[in-house]
Amino acid sequence: MDKMISAENKQIIxxxxxxxxHVNAVEKMLIEDRPYDEIIFQLEAIRSAVAKTTSVAAQHYANTCISETLQNGDKNIEALKKPIEILMRVSQYKVLSNE
Structure with a gap:
């Protein structure tokens, strides 16, 4: 049975x-002995893409937790502690993005 993939998960995928x-491109560039400035540029693109992906996943997680807490009428702030901690940790990746 095929499971429907949410729009959020499709975005992350x-x-x-x-x-x-990008990783495959770096591997190919190393095999081809390309200049390191080009390789470093690709590695920076990987780092940026991972940071953005992490931010998107963290936002989705926080939104899900908040929605579930509100739907359940839960007034216990402890239900939001973990998503807040994750958003704070991820915020070091610069700006949280809605891309």
Whole structure:
């Protein structure tokens, strides 16, 4: 039985495919003995893509936790402690993005 993939998960999967493409490009560049400035540029693209993907996943997780807490009428702030901690940790990746 095929499971429906949410729009949020599709977005993350698409970003992972992009990251894989960058990693494959770096491997090919190393095999071809390309200049390191080009390789470093690709590595920076990987780092940026991972940071953005992490931010998107963290936002989705926080939104899900908040929605579930509100739907359940839970007034216990402890239910939001973990998503807040994750958003704070991820915020070191610069700006949280809605891309």
């Amino acid at each position: 698409n970003r992972i495919h992009c990251i894989k493409g």
